[in-house]
Amino acid sequence: MSADPDPTVFPLDHLALRGRRDAPALVLKDRTLTHEALNARVGLLAAWLKSKVCEPGARIATWLPKTELACLMPLAAVRAGLVHVPINPLLKRAQVAHILADSGTSLLISNKARLDTLEPGDAACPLLDEPAAWAQAEALGNNLPPSDATPDNLAAILYTSGSTGRPKGVMLSQTNLWLGAVSVAHYLKIAPEDRVLAVLPLAFDYGQNQLLSTWYAGGSVIPLDYLTPRDVMKAVTRHGVTTIAAVPPLWLQLVELDWPQDTAAMLRRLTNSGGALTPSLVRSLRTKFAHADLYPMYGLTEAFRSTYLDPSLVDQHPTSIGKAIPFAEILVVNDAGLEAAPDEEGELVHTGPLVAQGYWQDAARTAERFKPAPAFASLRGMAVWSGDRVRRDAAGLLHFVGRRDAMIKTSGNRVSPQEVEEAAVATGLVAEAVALGLPDAQLGQAIHLVARANPGASPDDLLPALTRALPNFMVPRHVHWRGEMPVSPNGKLDRVALAAELAKDMTP
Incomplete structure (x- = not known):
């Protein structure tokens, strides 16, 4: 790859056009979609969505496991001029009712089992199960071409818990999601031949980026809703998986399995976020998957991803969260509001084009977290003041210290x-x-x-x-x-x- 990734922003649904037409893009349980078929299915779904919800910018929610519709909706909603609200399938009716009401959702697509748990008053919008949605889309038979959405257009609202109160919706633009995909594909060195096993929930920014960064690179995604860690190992064997993104509890379970050498050797990269890796876990991962590069990362939904540690530094600095990812500037601000000295503790502040647009219909909480970048920042504009305490060592590597809030x-x-x-x-x-x-x-x-x-x-x-x-x-x-x-x-x-x-x- 080039030294610097391309900063040009396209509408998010153009990710369906990135790969070689006949190369695999999405490996489902019953069939595989090529990149050409992916684009066609996105266009079919988008045309149906636009016929169902005419108002530009209306919110469309999905409450699904990793089905075809759940995987395609981030692109299809944008192509239809709508905003996607993915809901974690682990959430239950009270949390779902809050998200539907708060976002003003115009349509919820789920499955019958989940929809049956909702009670009268939980949803003010129409409800539809996925088979019916596809049946209607295929009966309509229309196909929308790639969109011309502008970089600042709202693309998605991802709900994340705060330290107090109910989940709040983080507003992500075309720029946020497109450059997030470009950035991750670049520093992970994802290639068209890579096969990414998507085990994380698609309602999380980390989980959704499994799709977006892989399609940007022209690779293929294998969505997996697993019951046991052994299911993950079996999927690696079955599909020749090269990349897994996970969180520490899953990594702990995976290293305890007896992996066949040939299967472990298939993995080229392991990425971690959602919690720090311990030195002992790093050693276990490096031993178990000796052929794979290990990428520890730090992120927050309000700015998608902030830092990653280069795999060549992991053995020497197993607890570091690394340096800024492409398109991000990461600052350490001390209690006096100045740039912290080496090894001085301060607040992690993220600025640059990955910073989200704020919290949906919540000006007060937006003002608490999204503030102008400090005067010493190179990238101007709004910044996310994370509340997390970090320090930067003499070599420029960041180290997580603790959380200021009660999260x-x-x-x-x-x-x-x-x-x-x-x-x-x-x-x-x-x-x-x-x-x-x-x-x-x-x-x-x-x-x-x-x-x-x-x-x-x-x-x-x-x-x-x-x-x-x-x-x-x-x-x-x-x-x-x-x-x-x-x-x-x-x-x-x-x-x-x-x-x-x-x-x-x-x-x-």
Whole structure:
């Protein structure tokens, strides 16, 4: 590849035109779409969408596993002049109802099993299952040509949890998603012959980019909804996979498998985000997959991806998050608002064209996180002030220090403590609750819930009730019951005291 990637921005749906016409682009369970067929199916789906939803910029939601429609919708919605809202298939009705209402979705496409879980009032828009959507699109038989969307046009809204409150929608433009695909394809050196196994949810920026960066490079994607880590290994063997993107809990499970040497040797690159790799896990990955380059990365949905560590530096610097990816400038701002000195801790600030457009219909939270770049930045305009604390060493490598907010990072998912607490109180069993994330070797952080029970409530009923109400990754691993909750001087529940108490109890 060239020293610098091409900064030219095209409409996102033009990614369907990047690969060789007869080369594989999407490997489904029952058939493979070439790049030519991919473009045709995107055009077919886009024409149907435009006939169903006429208003330009309307939001179209999908709540699906990695089906054909889920994979094509990021491109088809743009071609139809609409905005895609992908919903994590692990979410349950309460979270889905919030996203539908907040985004003002005009159409939700899912499958019958998921749609049947919704209750009256959960959705103000039409609901359609995927087979019916394809049947209607094929009956219509029209095909939209590639779009002429402008770089600033809104392309997608990705919902991500905040440290307080319900999930918020991050607005991503054509520029954000196109240059994100270009950047990743460039630094990962993805080639047309590469076969990328897409195991991460497509509702995450990291998961969706598995599609976009691969198609930019002209490669092929194999979507996989796996039940066990062994399913991942079998897929690598079956499809000759060269690339896997995953989060630390999955990597821990994969290195524990007994991989056939020939299968392990197929992998050329492993990419990690959604949590830091430990030195021991790095050693295990380097041993198990000796022929693969390992790319540790750091990112946030508000700016897609910020840094990556060159594989040649991983063995010497296993805990570093590396340097800025193409099209990003990463600054370390100290508490005085100045550029931090080498090894001085500060806030990670990301500026450049990958910075999102803000939070959907939430000016207050947008103003908190999206602010003008510091005066010493090379790239001007708006920047994402991450709230994460980092330091830059003398060699220019960044190292993650900690999170300023209370966000819980578990199994590669960002979980809002308030959302867990609200769900606990909503069961009627809990009067007060505080959710905390404490270090866990397998999960990164495990969710601990400290709660005071309502009179007459049975504590044993809480976890089953939360399991019914929340996706599995949000269900607390531990519940600590208290007769009285500590209160801080400002009258709020004292999270700091509870976290210190639990950490002390966990210390051997």
